[in-house]
Amino acid sequence: MPPSRLRLHISQKAETAIRGGHPWLFADSIREQNRPGETGELAILYDRKDRFLAVGLFDDGSPIRVRLLHSGKPQNLDDTWWKEHLRQTLAKREGLFDAETTGWRCCHGENDRWPGLVLDRYDATLVLKLYTAAWFPWLDKLSALLTELIPHERLVLRLSRNIREKAAQSHLDDGQVLRGVIPERPVIFKETGLRFESDVIRGQKTGFFLDQRENRRHVEKLSAGRRTLNAFSFSGGFSLYAARGGAASVTDLDISSHALENAHRNFELNRDCPPIARCQHETVQADAFIWLKEAPRKTFDLVILDPPSLAKRETERADAINAYSFLARQGLALLRPNGILAAASCSAHVSAGEFFNAIRAAAQDIQPRFHEIQTSLQPPDHPAAFPEAHYLKCIFLRL
Numbered sequence: 001m002p003p004s005r006l007r008l009h010i011s012q013k014a015e016t017a018i019r020g021g022h023p024w025l026f027a028d029s030i031r032e033q034n035r036p037g038e039t040g041e042l043a044i045l046y047d048r049k050d051r052f053l054a055v056g057l058f059d060d061g062s063p064i065r066v067r068l069l070h071s072g073k074p075q076n077l078d079d080t081w082w083k084e085h086l087r088q089t090l091a092k093r094e095g096l097f098d099a100e101t102t103g104w105r106c107c108h109g110e111n112d113r114w115p116g117l118v119l120d121r122y123d124a125t126l127v128l129k130l131y132t133a134a135w136f137p138w139l140d141k142l143s144a145l146l147t148e149l150i151p152h153e154r155l156v157l158r159l160s161r162n163i164r165e166k167a168a169q170s171h172l173d174d175g176q177v178l179r180g181v182i183p184e185r186p187v188i189f190k191e192t193g194l195r196f197e198s199d200v201i202r203g204q205k206t207g208f209f210l211d212q213r214e215n216r217r218h219v220e221k222l223s224a225g226r227r228t229l230n231a232f233s234f235s236g237g238f239s240l241y242a243a244r245g246g247a248a249s250v251t252d253l254d255i256s257s258h259a260l261e262n263a264h265r266n267f268e269l270n271r272d273c274p275p276i277a278r279c280q281h282e283t284v285q286a287d288a289f290i291w292l293k294e295a296p297r298k299t300f301d302l303v304i305l306d307p308p309s310l311a312k313r314e315t316e317r318a319d320a321i322n323a324y325s326f327l328a329r330q331g332l333a334l335l336r337p338n339g340i341l342a343a344a345s346c347s348a349h350v351s352a353g354e355f356f357n358a359i360r361a362a363a364q365d366i367q368p369r370f371h372e373i374q375t376s377l378q379p380p381d382h383p384a385a386f387p388e389a390h391y392l393k394c395i396f397l398r399l
């Protein structure tokens, strides 16, 4: 006999959160559970009056015990539902990109009701990144769905560090090619007409930081004639835009030699663009926290700061704000008159307001009447549907 449906009755507080759109049920909010659950099976949540509340993926190994797929009216998650769910997610991106951009985020986790799952597209390669083992039993179904709805040649599986051991038990591996052939070299895609490599098999995240596209476009508009420093450059995303916008020179600064080699190749890939061919490009492999402090003052006209997340947990928030402030002060000190600072943060634990104010305060100390050019949050293919999902923010200002 098949096991009965997994049914959970939950606390009032969790009920309110879920009705308010929160995408998770924590283990300590479960009041009653009809039987032990298996990671990956569907769990149905009921309110105190025994009414259907939501359905989601059960995860026995995580304090986030259920990640919601659907809430509201009772719904059977059959094949038709899954297909429609993916179709609607893809429809949200329709019209956002023209043929000059072939890399974007198709599914942004919880915010698109694909909890713990990210799907990025790099030209004809799809990269599926999982953050919970609860998706493992669904991989065949997912792969079939993707084949049906998104034309692609290759599907690559990426796994967050914490689920790799569990994955090995299911014969799954980070970087495994689920469909198509293993790429011989990094995949090449276009962003706003620029060609970039993405190391989809081993690179950070899914191989590229697609979330900075809009901020890079803004850098292009501001870079003409400017000596530019791109700190925490990774593969030179911002740098190629700055170069195309007419920057006099671009210096990529990163601690990773792998990232800087990638930046060189990205410049090579775009040599046919005259301003990029003309732009003087150099790379510096160093710890930015040290290099910025020691670099000669007033030598740049545009400084970009895009460090990795500096607060991985709430307890690191205050230190992270101090670190952002430190970086901004160092970056500002390198600017010549009329210089521009672009500072970004991807720490979800530091709010946009806290971050912007820290950077403004740093600027004010150097020049009380600096000009704030703009602030920005996440791009439309990285929507934020609940408070914890807001992570990216960027501020541009001119001295």
Ligand code: SAH
Pocket: 208, 209, 212, 232, 233, 234, 235, 236, 237, 238, 253, 254, 255, 256, 259, 286, 287, 288, 289, 306, 307, 308
């Ligand atoms: N701006 C990039 C993304 C940056 S990701 C883009 O647009 O694609 C953060 C980068 O910071 C990574 O490449 C990582 O190697 C680098 N990094 C991490 N710690 C560093 C440090 N202390 N000094 C310099 N670079 C560092």
